[in-house]
Amino acid sequence: MADRQRDGWDKAAIILQSLGGFVTAAIVAMLGIVGSSYLNEKQKIDTNVRLYTELMSKREDAESALRKDMFTSIIDTFLKPQAPSLDVRVLNLELLAYNFHESLNLKPLFASIDQQIGQSTDGRKKEYRERLNRVAREITRKQMVILEGAGKKFDSKFKLASVPTSKKGLPVELEEALLSLEGIEREFRMYIMEVHHETQELRVRLEVITPEQPASAFATNNVEFWVGFYDFPMIDHTRLSHDQRVAITVSNFEDGYANITTVYFPGAYAGLKEKPYYQEVVKELLKTTEGLGNTKDR
Known part of the structure; x- marks a missing residue:
């Protein structure tokens, strides 16, 4: 009786070993198929990405x-x-x-x-x-659409008859504006110093007041320049601290009135001809690194 039981267990062991080998082989085969399919798919994606990159590079x-x-x-x-x-x-x-x-x-x-x-x-x-x-x-309009989307702007309108035609007259003071961009608040004051009717240009004095640290201190930028229809904001602008820019454009010069727009925007949107200062690039990199460090701490 004991021998019969042992023979039964031996047969079961043999059958189970056979099944185990078969199952193992089947699992290995399935893993091989899945792994091969994954590798083929990954290779196909890598090939497509490489071809797309090459096509884009050739197109550029x-x-x-x-x-x-x-x-x-x-x-x-x-x-x-x-x-x-x-x-x-x-x-x-x-x-x-x-x-x-x-x-x-x-x-x-x-x-x-x-x-x-x-x-x-x-x-x-x-x-x-x-x-x-x-x-x-049209060029001014295209550039302003981009700059207004990335920054802030305000419009001003005034009578041309009130603006002096020489340096001897009194300038026209326009309404000041307080704008904030990227956490930096600046006050913009503008004075129309002179008008040239033949070329439709204005001589403008721009004062930019920026509160600094400590709060009681202020940094002031004073610039004076001529601006007309041929001054495009991405190229003709004033550089401010913290890699920011401000530009003035003329949008209307008729019917006895002039309309100008002041746009305050990040330096990244300045024209390609302008290269950032090395110190500004370092500051931006340090700011980005600090922001990433704060995100990790959270």
Whole structure:
């Protein structure tokens, strides 16, 4: 009887060992299939990412080459001894402005073409000036949409008749504004010192008062400059502390009134031609590192 029981257990052990080997083999096979499928999928994703990166890189290279050729071709027309017709010069300036307005200071070109239009005897000179003013306002509008989204702005309106036409008159003081950006509050005071009706430009005195630590101390920036329709805010602006900027644009100059807009924005949105100071970059890195450290402590 005992031998029969032992034989039964032996048979069971043999069967279980066989089943265990089969189950183990099946599990190993399944893991192999799953692992192979995962590796294949990961390889496929990596391949797609690499192809996408290469395509984007080639696309950017092609766009850069195209922009370079376009820029060289347009600039050459302005530098040639024999200048092309006024129509071609205005067209080239339009192309240059629409494609490179974020990285180039185009005011000298606008002013030069405007002067050439004024001296021209071409019967279409009024049309050329309208095109010039239209592209200038469109570029200002595009830049202001970006800057207003990232910063703060306020508008001012005043009578042109009240502004002196020379340095001898009394300036017009506009309403001051108190704006806060990135935790920094500044007070902006503006004075219209002089107006030039022919070029539709204003000489502005801007005072920026920033409370510093301790609270009883103040840092003041005083600047004076001319501003008109050909001053674009991403390029023509005043640098402030803490890597911030302020710019003034002219949006209207007719019917006896002038409208100007002051925009206060982060330095990261300044034009590509402007490089940040080394100290400002270090401060921003330290601020970011400190913020990450505080997040980890929480």
